[in-house]
Amino acid sequence: MFGIGKSIFRRLLFGHMFTMLLGLCVVGFLLSLLTKGYIVDSQKEELLRKAKRVNLTVQTVTVPDDRVKEQLLFFDQTFDARIWLFDRNGKIAATSSKDEVYVGKSVDPSVVRKVLSGEEALLNEPRFEGLKEPMLSVVVPWGKDNEVYGGIVLHASVAGMNETITLMRETILWVTLVGVLLSAVTASYLSWSISRPLRRIDKLALRIGHGDYGERIEIASNDEIGELAATINQMADKLQRTDEDKRKQEQIRQDFLANVSHELRTPLTAMQGFLEALQDDLIDDAAKPKYYDIIYKETLHMNRLVDDIADLIKLENDEIALSRSPVDVRQLFAHIAAMFGPEAAERNTTIEMRTEEGLPDAYADRDRFEQIMKNLVKNAVKFTESGKILLNARAESELLMIQVVDTGIGISPDDQEMIWERFFKVDRGRSKKSSGTGLGLAIVRELVELHGGTITVRSEVGQGTVFEFRLPAAQNAIHEGGRQHVKAI
Structure with a gap:
């Protein structure tokens, strides 16, 4: 029976830990996704804001000159981003420092169409020829008012962003591990607090099964386990009273049988002796009526005894109907x-x-x-x-x-x-x-x-x-x- 208690402890422990671990993993996974999305969106919005600032500087120029290139270099260093200008045909007209090799190359036509229609583009993946390392790119129209000369592209390396995401994921992982540890401790305590009174109830039930009704369980809670303990205590009380009543009734029954045996044996012995004496003519004729009277009275006594027993049996069996x-x-x-x-x-x-x-x-x-x-x-x-x-x-x-x-x-x-x-x-x-x-x-x-x-x-x-x-x-x-x-x- 004690194995049952241990099994309950294990099942409760593993059940609590599995539930908490699953919950923490789901929460950690969702936090990781949300954090990554938030960082990427924030970076894109920041690049978009910087690209618009570049446009405010070059929007009066239709053909990039040396002054524009200097400004692009300044923004490159300030924003830590690579900047391209391309015309309405999609040809790259100017770039910042390291990207002069891309001048004259073409950008993706779909990007050109968006820019010429006045749209801003947030690109998850680079669509530009020559970019080998992972980049986060944004494109805004280059021009003033409703006149579009081409497009402005800002490229930012995702390395820093990935480092931030990795750091956030590691933080979430450590928090999850700490949560798992705390969950294990909490689950162990909860399982112990539930299984301990159950083991006590199990022990008491075992003692009751062996006829020992003296022990009771101390009720320390008002929950279902407390109610179960109270029920077990009540059962033990009733069984103890029943056992005591049974012992008492058995003693009374034995006394009764002894009394009945005595009540029957005494007159029967006397009657047997008197009848043997009468049969052997050992009693004078003058004394015979006296002994006959004794035998008669003893017979009446036995009849009363039998009648009492019969009445009691009828009463016990509900066989007496009142008139x-x-x-x-x-x-x-x-x-x-x-x-x-x-x-x-x-x-x-x-x-x-x-x-x-x-x-x-x-x-x-x-x-x-x-x-x-x-x-x-x-x-x-x-x-x-x-x-x-x-x-x-x-x-x-x-x-x-x-x-x-x-x-x-x-x-x-x-x-x-x-x-x-x-x-x-x-x-x-x-x-x-x-x-x-x-x-x-x-x-x-x-x-x-x-x-x-x-x-x-x-x-x-x-x-x-x-x-x-x-x-x-x-x-x-x-x-x-x-x-x-x-x-x-």
Whole structure:
């Protein structure tokens, strides 16, 4: 995976350098062309201006004499240019110093035609016989007003101009080379600044792939790479939470299986022993009903365990369909109080009911509502000794708030966070009769949420516990309330 980061660095580096180098070469080439064109045009314009100045001096002379030749020599030395005068027939009539050998020779007819028509000519290449070295030449009419006697030619060597162009090109080349060097440094830094966080992301992804979720990437930018780093961090957070939840659930599952095995093994072992004793006539006839009753109760306990597991599986698979109807909460409270009254009395505990005036019915599945109340009240009775259990209900807008309050031993803060987890079983040391599978409250929460309600718990160790949940209220179904005290008998 790290090879990918290096490859990205190389590609970014070469890509940046190629782009910058190409840009610099194009700019340098264009500058070279523009500079050469500017120098050539400037030189031509300067020669043209000098040729016109020569014409101002000789425009009154139709036939060159010695005075004209002296003037041409002066201009030759002053302008550093060779000067020719040719007549209307294209014959060279006079020249400056070194060019007397050209007197009497002819110039290009096309040049003569331009001059006689009054045009000025800028010649890129010499069109004159006898010129061997490269020259830059201009031609202007020789004459005054509209009368043309011939033409004036100025030749300037291109050697100096070429030297200037060469110097400019060398300067552009050096500037380009410096630009390439700076571009390489810039491209290297840019590539490093991009590939470095990518390598860190790559390293983190590799660690995540090996199950190590502890490291995070420091986000130093708000660009796309920063967003990618933030996404990787979020993914690591989620995977870490998922892994922790998975470990926690696995531990809970193992505890649950151990509890279920224990819950099944203990009664089955007892039942097996009792049945073997009964089969071998080791028990007196007078004591047999007692053992039959024990076997029966253990069978009921195992049935409840199987029913709880079946309910939980159905809830997990969304296989429970509610049959909703208005449910009289006071009647259900009375039924629950009567059902658990004897067991509560054994623990010297009373069960009370409190409902407000005009309390509406709950809109719920009656059997599932009763199952919720049974589980909550059963827990309250189990963990309350010489105390009180209150079943409370009141209307809240379109909901019913229902409470099961006990004055029992309470639930520790750590356990309060876990009691809703499937397969969780609270500390067995809370009560001498704290047997169970740890499924009751998980089923309660699932059933409440299946009704569209919510359930919470408040508790203090040694003070008691309040389970509070809300269910939808049925409309137009109101019963008179009141307070009823049910003392366990």
